[in-house]
Amino acid sequence: MIIKNLDLFTPVVAADKLHPNFLATISPYATGVRKVLNNWVKGFVDRDGKFVKEFQTTYKSCFWELYLFAIIKEIKADVDFSFSSPDFICNNGIVIEATTANHSRDDVPEWEKTISRITEGNLLTFLLILQFVCRML
16 A cells, blocks of 8 residues: 655635634644644545545544544554544554544634633633643653
8 A cells, every 4th residue: 555645734625614723733833733743644544535625624533533643653553544444443453433522512612712711610620620631640
């Protein structure tokens, strides 16, 4: 199987269809982000030919897939891309279906959130989660 590197950042859809997070990723200030994503995508196989378009228009699920793929590469596992699903079948027995959860319908999307929009209740929840994550490190 010939693996070609995907060009994630050259838009393949009209500008009004691009996801806000993708637009932030292609901004002149995000060269570091693009560099990391280019490393993550090395060796990734677009099995259905729509990954780049989905990355540019929906973003989050594709970002998550690339992140998981980067972790798989980091642990030196190989992925068998000959299956259409699940997303990753690794040679070490790990099998992964990448899924994401979107923001609540009544909540502000993450690309519109700012520190000033965090309510006291949300801040408390955030701090509790942060404390939990820090204890795990």
